[in-house]
Amino acid sequence: MPAILALGVIVAAGLYIDQQSGVLTEQRMRSSAMDKLSLIRAKLEGNINGNIQLVRGLVSTISTEPDMDQERFSALVSNLFEERTQLRSVAAAPDLVVSATYPIAGNEKAIGLDYRLNDNQRDAALRARDTGRLVLAGPVDLVQGGRGFVGRFPVFVDQGSRRFWGVVSAVIDVERLYADSGLLDPDLPIEISITGKDATGGGGTRFYGPDLSNSNPVWANVVLPSGSWEIAAIPKDGWDSMQNSIWWQRLAMLAAGALILFPIIITSRLVAERQQHFRDLKQREAELARLSRRLGLALDTSKVGVWEMDIVSRELVWDDRMNELYGLPSDGGERGYLDWTTALHPEDLAKAEEDFARGLRTGRYYSEFRAVQKDGTVRSIRAIGAVYADAGASAKIVGVNWDVTADVALNEALKRAKLQTEARNSELEIARVRIEHNALHDSLTGLPNRRYLDDVLRRHAISGYLASGSVALLHMDLDRFKQINDTLGHAAGDAMLIHAATVLRANCGPDEFVARIGGDEFVVVLSAADGDAALASMAERIVRQMHRPVLYEGHECRFGVSIGIAVEEGADIDVKRLLINADIALYRAKARGRNRFEFFSEALQAEVVNTKRVADEILNGLERNEFVAHYQPQFDAHTLDLVGVEALVRWNHPTRGILAPDAFLAIAEELNVVATIDRLMLNQALADLRVWDEAGIEVPRVSVNVSLRRLHDEDLIAGLQLLGITPGRIAFELVESIYLDDGDAIVGWNIDQIKDLGIDVEIDDFGTGYASIVSLLKLNPKRLKIDRQFIAPIISELGQRRLLSSIIDIGKSMGIEVVAEGVETMEHARVLRDLGCDIVQGYAFARPMGAEALTNFIAEQKWRHASQA
Numbered sequence: 001m002p003a004i005l006a007l008g009v010i011v012a013a014g015l016y017i018d019q020q021s022g023v024l025t026e027q028r029m030r031s032s033a034m035d036k037l038s039l040i041r042a043k044l045e046g047n048i049n050g051n052i053q054l055v056r057g058l059v060s061t062i063s064t065e066p067d068m069d070q071e072r073f074s075a076l077v078s079n080l081f082e083e084r085t086q087l088r089s090v091a092a093a094p095d096l097v098v099s100a101t102y103p104i105a106g107n108e109k110a111i112g113l114d115y116r117l118n119d120n121q122r123d124a125a126l127r128a129r130d131t132g133r134l135v136l137a138g139p140v141d142l143v144q145g146g147r148g149f150v151g152r153f154p155v156f157v158d159q160g161s162r163r164f165w166g167v168v169s170a171v172i173d174v175e176r177l178y179a180d181s182g183l184l185d186p187d188l189p190i191e192i193s194i195t196g197k198d199a200t201g202g203g204g205t206r207f208y209g210p211d212l213s214n215s216n217p218v219w220a221n222v223v224l225p226s227g228s229w230e231i232a233a234i235p236k237d238g239w240d241s242m243q244n245s246i247w248w249q250r251l252a253m254l255a256a257g258a259l260i261l262f263p264i265i266i267t268s269r270l271v272a273e274r275q276q277h278f279r280d281l282k283q284r285e286a287e288l289a290r291l292s293r294r295l296g297l298a299l300d301t302s303k304v305g306v307w308e309m310d311i312v313s314r315e316l317v318w319d320d321r322m323n324e325l326y327g328l329p330s331d332g333g334e335r336g337y338l339d340w341t342t343a344l345h346p347e348d349l350a351k352a353e354e355d356f357a358r359g360l361r362t363g364r365y366y367s368e369f370r371a372v373q374k375d376g377t378v379r380s381i382r383a384i385g386a387v388y389a390d391a392g393a394s395a396k397i398v399g400v401n402w403d404v405t406a407d408v409a410l411n412e413a414l415k416r417a418k419l420q421t422e423a424r425n426s427e428l429e430i431a432r433v434r435i436e437h438n439a440l441h442d443s444l445t446g447l448p449n450r451r452y453l454d455d456v457l458r459r460h461a462i463s464g465y466l467a468s469g470s471v472a473l474l475h476m477d478l479d480r481f482k483q484i485n486d487t488l489g490h491a492a493g494d495a496m497l498i499h500a501a502t503v504l505r506a507n508c509g510p511d512e513f514v515a516r517i518g519g520d521e522f523v524v525v526l527s528a529a530d531g532d533a534a535l536a537s538m539a540e541r542i543v544r545q546m547h548r549p550v551l552y553e554g555h556e557c558r559f560g561v562s563i564g565i566a567v568e569e570g571a572d573i574d575v576k577r578l579l580i581n582a583d584i585a586l587y588r589a590k591a592r593g594r595n596r597f598e599f600f601s602e603a604l605q606a607e608v609v610n611t612k613r614v615a616d617e618i619l620n621g622l623e624r625n626e627f628v629a630h631y632q633p634q635f636d637a638h639t640l641d642l643v644g645v646e647a648l649v650r651w652n653h654p655t656r657g658i659l660a661p662d663a664f665l666a667i668a669e670e671l672n673v674v675a676t677i678d679r680l681m682l683n684q685a686l687a688d689l690r691v692w693d694e695a696g697i698e699v700p701r702v703s704v705n706v707s708l709r710r711l712h713d714e715d716l717i718a719g720l721q722l723l724g725i726t727p728g729r730i731a732f733e734l735v736e737s738i739y740l741d742d743g744d745a746i747v748g749w750n751i752d753q754i755k756d757l758g759i760d761v762e763i764d765d766f767g768t769g770y771a772s773i774v775s776l777l778k779l780n781p782k783r784l785k786i787d788r789q790f791i792a793p794i795i796s797e798l799g800q801r802r803l804l805s806s807i808i809d810i811g812k813s814m815g816i817e818v819v820a821e822g823v824e825t826m827e828h829a830r831v832l833r834d835l836g837c838d839i840v841q842g843y844a845f846a847r848p849m850g851a852e853a854l855t856n857f858i859a860e861q862k863w864r865h866a867s868q869a
Helices: 002-063 070-080 122-130 174-180 244-302 320-325 336-345 349-362 405-440 450-463 481-486 488-505 532-546 573-590 602-623 665-671 674-695 715-724 736-740 746-756 771-777 788-795 798-814 824-833 851-860 862-868
Strands: 087-094 099-101 135-141 146-158 161-174 190-195 205-210 218-223 228-235 307-310 315-317 364-372 379-388 397-402 470-479 513-516 519-528 550-552 555-557 560-569 597-598 628-636 642-653 658-660 700-706 732-737 760-766 785-787 817-821 839-841
Touching: 002 070, 002 087, 002 146, 002 161, 002 190, 002 218, 002 228, 002 560, 070 087, 070 099, 070 550, 070 602, 122 146, 122 161, 122 470, 146 174, 146 560, 161 174, 307 488, 315 320, 315 336, 315 665, 315 715, 320 397, 336 349, 349 364, 379 405, 405 450, 450 513, 450 519, 450 573, 470 488, 470 532, 470 573, 481 555, 481 560, 488 519, 488 532, 488 550, 488 555, 488 658, 488 760, 532 597, 602 665, 602 674, 602 771, 628 674, 628 851, 642 674, 642 839, 665 674, 665 736, 674 700, 674 715, 674 851, 700 760, 732 785, 732 788, 732 798, 746 760, 760 771, 771 817, 788 798, 788 817, 788 824, 798 817, 798 824
Parallel strands: 560 597, 642 700, 700 732, 732 760, 760 785, 785 817, 817 839
Antiparallel strands: 087 099, 087 161, 135 146, 146 161, 190 205, 190 228, 218 228, 307 315, 307 397, 364 379, 379 397, 470 519, 470 560, 513 519, 550 555, 628 642, 628 839, 642 658
16 A cells, blocks of 8 residues: 555656646747748738739729720730739639630630639639629639639629629639748748638638648638638647657656556456456346347337248247238137138239248248238238258248338339339420520520530631631621610610521521620631632621611611621631631721721731730830920910910830820720820929929920820829819810710819819810810810811911901800910911910920920020011
């Protein structure tokens, strides 16, 4: 007993020391692991959030430009890839079908990907559409190869109605993200696992590292723009790597305890074995009783009847259940073979006796038959049995019978159900064929839809087109369809679409594929073996027939069609390029007046390439501040005093020199950067005004151009308020067409607010549009600028001079100052002065010049010398 007490004290002390040492060691290790894990978490959050923020700007741009093409998309996305990011690619998927991607190289397989048909990406894309929020999925296997995290941004257009446009998918390269976040550092002292595939947090699936959940790891959460990950870490060598130093203490304590416990263990073992023998005996007795109860319960609940027969004497013993099965009283009376055969159904008697005889021969008995009770009840019986013989006794057969009437009825019901299922399957197959047809065809016109077209082109890309080795694609867009839809309603628009489909069917043969791929867009795919002349003849015929009037409920509806034609030849036909080329040709047909057709050509391709080059240079020029303001002075027509300057944009091209707006403005309009250029010119004009004021150079006013797109900006006024513009120093020149739309509330409100800020409003190029007196009264501008084409002929044409005088009189009567631009000679200036013009501007006094040149021009009063000359 003393030894046991001493052992208890030693063991207690040793356990306490060991426990305290282990606690301190583990705390140090967990703190170190947590510090390193927090750094990894911060890098992951920073890298992912940085990539997401880069793409959000692109999503905002697409929501305002939902119809941008691959070129425009590539131009925007390429700017994102100039930053150090983990982005691998960015794709735009209108209607959840990828139509544009950047970079294209290496991602060609992604074009045409329908997220709704991709098992790996469908759920995330639909969740982004349904929730209207960013969904971060991954890592996923990409169709273009490799793995990545995919952030899907839902895009909505028409901000009022928030119409779903599609998604923008940003692919974050898995390996680059891991490397930049420090996960792949070979010197990293911790083992890391990440859980939460598709940003589902700790309840999600582990996608990086081993399973550490049973290793007591430290945890941290990576907060993502949508959802989170859970990361866990342990030291690479485990928590026990620093505990080897205390093992010698444990071994010493174990050795001391063993010396004391050894004799006690031997004695306890002997006593335990004796007690175990008693327990085993009691357990066997209990098991036998339990098996007996189970057997009795099984026989009772299963309603199985047990029988036994002496094969020699034919003596038969039935239990109560057997008597119940055959409709006999359970009185313990003797039963014989005849009792059994008498109860059998006459149709089953012969087979049942044959089965019994076979069982006696083989030793194994099995049979199914029907038994008829005395009250006429028929039961289906299943019987099994086996022959056995005890030593010194005759052979016997023992068996069981049980009622399977319900099973037989169920089998019959199953057979009937199988027949019904086969009939239903036949109906479902018919429905499947109908659904598949509906999925591939337009419900309105009955033509194949875009999905069917993509499938046809994909098959032709693999096998070639027909036997000719050439294919032509006609891309068509109805002209004036929207006006019919808006004025007569959608029913009229539907009637026009059906008519257009009828015309196309009538002009295409059975081997030519016709599809409706959009609202009023159609495509015809056919062989190009007959040459361009045949294609032109077909296109001309379609244009002519489409232009014929169509009667709808008493209204004569007219619309046209523009057609772009592209041809590909050879064994390897690039159908994607074919679609792009046809679309380019269609764009050219619309640009040249609509209701016509155009072939895609190398020259057209070169023009597109040149336009893209200039567009890229414009975007680069905006980044490098290559767009500068030149100023053309404006003078009082009577005193020739300087009354203001007009800021005119110039492009200081790095290789082509100073370029006027006609060299780049049209392309800038397509890029939607004119508003940006306007804003740059305003900021530059304000900066130059401050410089002139500080230098004592008097420039009363600067006029700057403002585009219609900028007037649609709801944040325009807030931005102007921040500039602190002095009233009267800045004037906004608006083109004549801006104020013709009476329904544009945003433009009208912005113009009113501009006036309230003390910014003058001027009408530029007056007389070239369709302005009315009513619209002038409504706008009430400060000045009216007469276009130069009215000024040039006034010297020699009296009629033109009278027209100009009428315009000036209108301005005077309304209290509007009149400015004449394009004044080429002093003779023009004198005539304009006599007609009552207030301000003159033109080459007769000065050409547009830079800010520094204008400073010298004003200081030296050079225009007065020109007027005297």
